[in-house]
Amino acid sequence: MVVPVQKDRKHTTSLSSSLARRIEQLILDGTLKSGKPMPSERQLSERLGVSRNILREALKELRGRGVIDTQHGRGSIVKGLVPNLEQGSALTHLFREHPRTLYDLLEVRELLEGRAAYLAADRGTEEDFHRITHAFEAMEQAGQESTDPLKAAKLDHAFHQTISEASHNPVLVHTLQSLMELMLNSVLASVNNLYHREASKKKIDRHHRQIYNAVMSRQADWAQKAATAHIRNVRERLLEIEQEEQRLDRSSDWERLLQ
Amino acid sequence: MVVPVQKDRKHTTSLSSSLARRIEQLILDGTLKSGKPMPSERQLSERLGVSRNILREALKELRGRGVIDTQHGRGSIVKGLVPNLEQGSALTHLFREHPRTLYDLLEVRELLEGRAAYLAADRGTEEDFHRITHAFEAMEQAGQESTDPLKAAKLDHAFHQTISEASHNPVLVHTLQSLMELMLNSVLASVNNLYHREASKKKIDRHHRQIYNAVMSRQADWAQKAATAHIRNVRERLLEIEQEEQRLDRSSDWERLLQ
DNA sequence: TAATTTGAAGTGGTAGTACCAGTTCAAAAG
DNA sequence: CTTTTGAACTGGTACTACCACTTCAAATTA
Numbered sequence: 001m002v003v004p005v006q007k008d009r010k011h012t013t014s015l016s017s018s019l020a021r022r023i024e025q026l027i028l029d030g031t032l033k034s035g036k037p038m039p040s041e042r043q044l045s046e047r048l049g050v051s052r053n054i055l056r057e058a059l060k061e062l063r064g065r066g067v068i069d070t071q072h073g074r075g076s077i078v079k080g081l082v083p084n085l086e087q088g089s090a091l092t093h094l095f096r097e098h099p100r101t102l103y104d105l106l107e108v109r110e111l112l113e114g115r116a117a118y119l120a121a122d123r124g125t126e127e128d129f130h131r132i133t134h135a136f137e138a139m140e141q142a143g144q145e146s147t148d149p150l151k152a153a154k155l156d157h158a159f160h161q162t163i164s165e166a167s168h169n170p171v172l173v174h175t176l177q178s179l180m181e182l183m184l185n186s187v188l189a190s191v192n193n194l195y196h197r198e199a200s201k202k203k204i205d206r207h208h209r210q211i212y213n214a215v216m217s218r219q220a221d222w223a224q225k226a227a228t229a230h231i232r233n234v235r236e237r238l239l240e241i242e243q244e245e246q247r248l249d250r251s252s253d254w255e256r257l258l259q
Numbered sequence: 260m261v262v263p264v265q266k267d268r269k270h271t272t273s274l275s276s277s278l279a280r281r282i283e284q285l286i287l288d289g290t291l292k293s294g295k296p297m298p299s300e301r302q303l304s305e306r307l308g309v310s311r312n313i314l315r316e317a318l319k320e321l322r323g324r325g326v327i328d329t330q331h332g333r334g335s336i337v338k339g340l341v342p343n344l345e346q347g348s349a350l351t352h353l354f355r356e357h358p359r360t361l362y363d364l365l366e367v368r369e370l371l372e373g374r375a376a377y378l379a380a381d382r383g384t385e386e387d388f389h390r391i392t393h394a395f396e397a398m399e400q401a402g403q404e405s406t407d408p409l410k411a412a413k414l415d416h417a418f419h420q421t422i423s424e425a426s427h428n429p430v431l432v433h434t435l436q437s438l439m440e441l442m443l444n445s446v447l448a449s450v451n452n453l454y455h456r457e458a459s460k461k462k463i464d465r466h467h468r469q470i471y472n473a474v475m476s477r478q479a480d481w482a483q484k485a486a487t488a489h490i491r492n493v494r495e496r497l498l499e500i501e502q503e504e505q506r507l508d509r510s511s512d513w514e515r516l517l518q
Numbered sequence: 519t520a521a522t523t524t525g526a527a528g529t530g531g532t533a534g535t536a537c538c539a540g541t542t543c544a545a546a547a548g
Numbered sequence: 549c550t551t552t553t554g555a556a557c558t559g560g561t562a563c564t565a566c567c568a569c570t571t572c573a574a575a576t577t578a
Contacts, residue, residue, distance in 0.1 A: 014331075014531065016319065021356050028357060040558060051533040053312055056560085057319045060275065064320050065352065072273075073540035073558050081353055104428040111370050169363040170353075175434060273560065299529060310562040315531085332529050332569030 019050060019058035024067065027081055028170050030128065034080040038068065081170060103235055105179055110231040112176050113160065117211055117227035119167035121220040128166035129216060135159040136212045143205060157184065159208065163215060163227075200237050207233060278309060278317035283326065286337055293339040297327065354441060358501075362494055364438055369490040371435050372419065376470055376486035378426035380479040387425035388475060394418040395471045402464060416443065418467065422474060422486075459496050466492060 023044075026032045038044065045055040059076065062068045070076040120128065139155040142148075157180055164176045207230035214223035282303075285291045297303065304314040318335065321327045329335040354360055379387065398414040401407075416439055423432045466489035473482035 016531085024353075024357065028360070042558090053534085054532060057316055057531095060316045060319050061323050064323050070559070071541090072560070073542085075541095075558055101429055104430040107428055108371070108374075108430050108434060111374055112367070115367075115370055169366055170360055171363040171367050171438070175367060175438075179430070179434075275560085300531095301529090312563085313561060316560095318530095329530070330570090331531070332571080334529055334570095 015050060016054045016057035017061065019048065019055065020061040022048065023058060023062060024081060027067070027078055028168075030125075030165060030168060032078050033165070034078045036078055038076045038078060040075060081174075102183070103239065105182065106231055106235040106238075109176070109179055110228050110235070112172060112179070113164070113231050114224040114228035116160075116164040116167045116169075116172055116176065117215060118220045118224035119169060119172070120163045121215045121218045121223040123168050124166035124215065124218075128162070131162045132159070132166060132212065132215060135162045136208065139208065140205070143201070153184070156204075156208075163211070166215070197237075203233060203237075204230070274309060275313045275316035276320065278307065278314065279320040281307065282317060282321060286326070286339075291337050293337045295337060297335045297337060299334060361442070361497065364441065365490055365494040365497075368435070368438055369487050369494070371431060371438070372423070372490050373483040373487035375419075375423040375426045375428075375431055375435065376474060377479045377483035378428060378431070379422045380474045380477050380482040382427050383425035383474065383477075387421070390421045391418070391425060391471065391474060394421045395467070398467065399464070402460070412443070415463075415467075422470070425474070462492060462496075463489070 023032070027034065032038060039047070041052055041055055041059070045052040048055065059068065059070070063070055063076075067079060067081060068076045069079050120132070124132070135155070135158050139152075139159050142151060142155050160180070161173075161177065164173045167173065207226060210226040211223060211230060214220075214226050282291070286293065291297060298306070300311055300314055300318070304311040307314065318327065318329070322329055322335075326338060327335045328338050354364075379391070383391070394414070394417050398411075398418050401410060401414050419439070420432075420436065423435045426432065466485060469485040470482060470489060473479075473485050
């Protein structure tokens with residue numbers, strides 16, 4: 001009697017499903033950037049070596065999970081692997097009601113940004129570095145031309161994000177992004193204060209240059225130190241501003257009492 | 260000039276998606292009974308008046324949502340319409356399909372746990388310390404009495420959580436908790452492996468004692484080092500286990516070839 | 519007869535082609 | 549310079565042919 005061949009797997013994980021995973025992997029690797037458009041179905045199917053039908057089934061799976069967004073005639077864009085984690089719930093409320101937690105957030109961010117910069121210097125690819133350079137130059141240029149604080153904040157955010165993405169750690173990227181969204185959505189105003197002060201702005205620019213140079217020259221330890229110092233500086237500046245505002249509040253209280 | 264017909268909707272809800280809904284409706288109506296097999300793809304595509312490709316895309320959507328279960332050569336059966344809302348399905352999926360990201364998570368957790376331990380030793384109150392002691396003793400006691408890995412993992416988690424709470428940084432607490440939930444919900448199995456190995460368990464216990472002693476004696480730097488080393492050890496152990504399993508897989512491949 | 523083997527017919531899975539339907543953008547027409 | 553047009557993208561749908569797996573009854577064998 002012939003011994004029956006051991007049945008390998010119950011679910012031979014249909015090609016389309018494994019394709020979906022391969023594409024997710026491409027997003028993890030950074031080959032497909034979130035927010036950027038994907039190659040067309042015909043290109044993808046050819047590059048991945050599968051028929052367009054099966055490629056479409058894989059995309060359907062990703063689309064159903066919210067990983068990509070597709071529009072007829074235009075194409076598909078990557079929306080990110082983690083559509084909506086715990087956004088809007090507990091932390092957002094906490095943040096709005098207790099602005100002091102901003103400093104707790106910056107305490108965490110200091111850790112994560114430092115690590116991200118370290119890993120970016122260590123693992124970043126040439127393509128990552130191009131992106132970082134692009135973001136950095138856009139930030140510097142805008143800093144000299146315009147004085148729009150909102151634009152500056154966005155470019156600042158973009159710069160830090162490209163660095164975190166160069167770390168190739170999706171958990172790190174996602175965690176940092178969540179924290180940044182919290183900051184930008186709830187306490188943008190106070191952050192903007194930083195850009196109104198020439199001294200603060202100079203220091204921030206200097207820190208950014210240090211981070212940039214350290215990462216680009218692959219000096220991981222230096223990059224980590226620079227990024228950590230940067231965030232710590234931001235936190236201390238915000239604390240100073242808060243104290244000033246409190247002094248102003250007190251003086252206005254006095255004025256009110258004297259009326 | 261001819262007035263163009265007003266375009267109805269931006270998203271004309273692609274035929275495949277509306278097909279998925281029609282099929283769900285058939286399940287609701289009772290035409291397709293849950294638990295029973297569905298008609299073959301060829302029959303369905305003809306009866307619903309669509310091509311088999313597009314019918315397959317619709318099925319893919321249902322399959323991805325867990326509404327139906329499909330097996331090659333047999334057919335598809337209806338599993339019911341219960342959404343089965345396991346929380347965090349997005350990141351949870353990411354971990355199930357891309358186990359490597361577990362190490363990315365542990366990389367972040369190493370940072371955060373280290374900082375949490377540092378801050379706990381630095382800022383923890385007497386009440387915090389009582390809680391930590393309580394959790395620590397419960398963990399040690401259970402470690403000697405029972406061998407239930409699930410219980411051990413929960414007590415382990417509880418211990419780390421009391422420490423993070425003693426940091427008095429709500430952002431840190433919340434971020435760590437999110438990451439832990441991810442681990443417990445998606446890769447609990449592999450984590451449990453650690454508790455099955457006597458050597459690993461001994462080392463984990465030793466690390467826990469070090470963390471505990473450092474925090475209780477308010478030696479912040481020591482606490483941070485111990486916590487960091489602890490998580491790093493967990494990551495390395497998991498890597499070893501993974502490599503062992505790969506070796507086992509390879510050997511079973513050999514056996515299959517030799518038959 | 520009873521156990522085994524075989525193979526046709528069913529199933530889902532994959533590939534390829536052709537065509538339809540929106541979108542874009544630059545060249546051509548006004 | 550503004551408007552119109554249309555080629556060249558994009559995704560959406562259809563159809564066909566074939567492959568891989570499963571089932572099960574008929575044919576073969578012991």
